[in-house]
Amino acid sequence: MNPIQTKRQPFIKRLGTNIRRHPLVYVMLLILMAYFILFCYWPMYGNIIAFQNYKPIKGIMGSKFVGLKNFKSFFNNYYFSRLLRNTLIISFANLLFGFPIPILFAILLNEIRNQGFKRTVQTITYLPHFITTVVVCAMVTQFTNSEGFITLFVNSVFGHQGSLIGDPKAFRSIFVVSGIWQSFGWNSIIYIAAISGINPELYEAATVDGANRGQQMWHVTLPGIRETIVIMLIMALGQLMNVGWEKAFLLQSEATYETSDIISTFVYRKGFVENDYSYSAAVNFFNSLVNLVLLTVANKVSNSISGSGLW
């Protein structure tokens, strides 16, 4: 078959040949497209209701368009700044504390020479990752309610009063600390792998030059995983607004909305509790747009710094 000749044929003819040659591929394509159209693109199209005054009885076709009214009323809403603030603070706090700890942990773990001990530590620290979100939140709730051992400890050491889980001031700490507990071990895997890829001769050379363990960590290990750190940081920045909504939803209560209510939990409440479909869709649409922008920027930066991005 001459490739130039194939090029000259009109597309539709080439497609016909391609289908006849690979029927199975096209059957699979049909199944996949059916799935993606029904469960991804249809809901995406459904976002139209964000620009409507949607009434379930009238459907998308029959409901009235109201332009940006839903968005405007969200931006002017009393809760808007609170939601944005809560979402951003929790995200940044999560990143600020949650990001460096796995790196530190991986570097320290690398210093352990006893392989059996090292493996035990790894197995134990990966363990919480396998506890489901619901159970982790249940444990957190148990430990930080008015009788919980963490509450009792904090109350006696810091003079705090009452339960922690019901205290808006404590919510962010609970969220971040429990997140670190659950994921620092697991998130360190990637750095552990990066460290194991460092050329051992570099350490030998450093030892010959008289570098102690601390200096080796600083001048050999850290630079060796710098690229991994940068990529992971960029990825994390792209996911900034996606901060674990399941956890926020499971841990929050009306008493803590002041600090615990984030955009995604608000979307849920507006939609499923107050049944204000259009408003809820508008808020979610806004959130998705911000995410998309963040992700695109993160990807651009990643591509220009490390030469590899998500796309």
Add this chain to the structure above:
Amino acid sequence: MVLLAVITLYPILYVVFCSFSDPLQFANVRGLLVRPAGFSLEGYRMVFKMSNIWMGYRNTLMYVVLGTSMAMALTIMGAFILSHHDFILKKPVMFIIVFTMYFNGGMIPTYLCVNALGLNNTIWAVLFPGLVSVYHMIVLRTSFNSIPRALIESATIDGAGDGVILFRIILPLSGAALATITLFNAVGWWGAWYNAMIFLQKRRDLYTLQLFLRELLILDTGNEGFLQSQTGSSATRYLVKEIVKYCIIVVATIPVLVVYPFLQKYFVKGVMVGAIKE
């Protein structure tokens, strides 16, 4: 390091200690436990009688099996056609699929869509939305792409069609990637509760285990009537209730924690498979 490991492990141990504690003695404990306060299997006795838990277990098992196999089927199909050397629509299809990674319908539009399809209050409403991870598809495609082209070409010359190539060459050679993606899917279904909460408002009998756990442990509802029938005074009921909660956590978590160390290798490999793409 030892301290870190202990701190990480302690909350889990604490739950286990509490679950074996004697309700009356446990009530007097303030602060940390280094072993169960007294010893009693009262809590477990109750948990084993709670029909919710077992119904949830059964349903979750069903969702894990169905959801994982459906997701794997779609993921393999996607990875296969996107790695096929002679598929002329590859680029546009790739775009259509990857685009869904960055922009999704959101809660309400998805709910309205499932409703319009008439799937509300069926298991399909739980299974379909968010079934396939595009990320997994891309990772698997990378793995398929790493199979030497010459191998596939020589099979084609020998008269093998796409089906034979997929089942006899590509899948057997991608065992590790398939195993990890299957595991990740299964773990995802094990922890699933959100779709069930949204879509099964009239079908409690189809709830996932995690959704029952949310009711029992976090919302603190759902077992009042049961406990009332099992215990005498309201004072003991309150005490037993706390122990029961810890027992529920153990019963719902330990199976996975026991299995996990044996599968750790695959999980770790899975993280690395993803990392190569990044």
